[in-house]
Amino acid sequence: MTTIRGARERARTEVTAAIKDEARRQLAAEGAAKLSLRAVARELGMVSSALYRYFPSRDELLTELIVDAYDAVGSAAEQALAAGGPASSATRAGSATRAGSATRAGAVTSAGAVTPVGPASGPVDHVGRWIAVCAAVRAWALAHPHEYALIYGSPVPGYSAPLLTVAPASRGAFALISVARDAHRAGGITPPALSDELRPEAERLTAQFGLDLPPEVVAALLASWAQLFGLISFEVFGQFNHLVEARDELFAQATRRLAHEVGMRDLGVEEAGRAVLPREYV
């Protein structure tokens, strides 16, 4: 499959990669709106029409960049998951991760305002891991604002292929799910409330993905995942400009409370007798 079948095939993959790299460069520099096929071709020393041998249209190129961006944010999340204490085998091996292009996200490590726990320091700080994963996603978004906008901002091309991007888009979510699953298995989750109207949907999702979690937690995870990107989008898209300065702190507090929303408990409170409430309500 991956063996080299000839010089021509080899050249093709190289040129394809070069086009994507240059496109990614322009995307990071100027944003998706300014990405121009002609400029990419110009930079690569070829004529614009030749580029259509590799990508049938501009939107097709953008779609590939979208998939790569999803992979990058998923990779950043999984990396933070692995660094925050190996409580369980990190992520399921499925969903074909396109190993080639996912390496790009390797540079993202600094997750500001978060103190990761040691690899083997007694009881696992599940809330800490949760916060670390959220912070990793945020750090990636702030480091790659245009790529973030490409996937979590307005859908740029006429509502691009949704089905193709579902799998890579879920990688990040599964990192948070892993944290919750580990906490649940360790008995560290008090399932939140779940309305009767929402319960069937939550149970369907739990079964559909074979999650080892109560449906209450699954529903809360879904909402938390969406709300996380509200916080990140406001920061990346400048809604906090001239308004909020202590963004690290706001994000840290908000993600901690999101962890409480899915039923996870802080470490300190857990030890104080049988109080299972998040610190806010003690």
Add this chain to the structure above:
Amino acid sequence: MTTIRGARERARTEVTAAIKDEARRQLAAEGAAKLSLRAVARELGMVSSALYRYFPSRDELLTELIVDAYDAVGSAAEQALAAGGPASSATRAGSATRAGSATRAGAVTSAGAVTPVGPASGPVDHVGRWIAVCAAVRAWALAHPHEYALIYGSPVPGYSAPLLTVAPASRGAFALISVARDAHRAGGITPPALSDELRPEAERLTAQFGLDLPPEVVAALLASWAQLFGLISFEVFGQFNHLVEARDELFAQATRRLAHEVGMRDLGVEEAGRAVLPREYV
């Protein structure tokens, strides 16, 4: 000021309004990316260069549409606020609401999956008002996806004027603040926790805007406001496609919990003795 100074001036305002209306039509139909000055001019029976007598550039036109969109969502929120029980004089009269263009949002009323309380039914259901305001914003977003994307999606022109849009952008937020303020004045808020790192910022914001609220609530409001748009954006931008069906229910539950996050209590629980905890933790 608003008197007619001559036929020429009258014609100018009319043409300007016609341009904006047509631009808004194209924006709603095709999205900001497809909005073309030439197409607007064509539709209005004029040549493209003539349009530059009214708007110096395409970005300038877009900026006006952005301001209008902020006003529309703010108006929708305030309308839901007024409909959900007049607990206090709805919103401060400041921030020059551009009355002319804000009328457009008058059609937005249906806020699915929410049962507004009667105008004078004993104790005010603050959480219900909160949910109603959130639902109104969501309903507007779903009804005007492209205009929503314009203001809460990726910033399209080279990071458009942020200072000019700050005032109209805050109208919606102030609607939620009003709900919290009313609840606070009625003694219906238990301030959540606030980390020491975030407290100075929260106190600064409280003072800056002269809010009659504890800083704990202000910090939680800020985070909740951002998280609300995470939920809405996921739905409008299609992140829930092929994944979540019961979106009304998910949104209702999530916004109810956001209300709890800022310290508001459900009506039923309040009556049951001295339990001040949200229903989830009882």
Add this chain to the structure above:
DNA sequence: CCAAAAAGAGAGCAGCGCTCTTGCTTCGGA
């Protein structure tokens, strides 16, 4: 070795935002 497939090069089309020049209309002061 040679036909077939693949790739590059160039011209060209329609559209875009925007500028500049050229006439025409309207306004306000002498």
Add this chain to the structure above:
DNA sequence: TCCGAAGCAAGAGCGCTGCTCTCTTTTTGG
């Protein structure tokens, strides 16, 4: 009332875009 000034529409045009078509060159496999 007239006339210069200002406002406005129209047209041509510039440089850019995505994309198509044709023609030539290069590489491949039988």
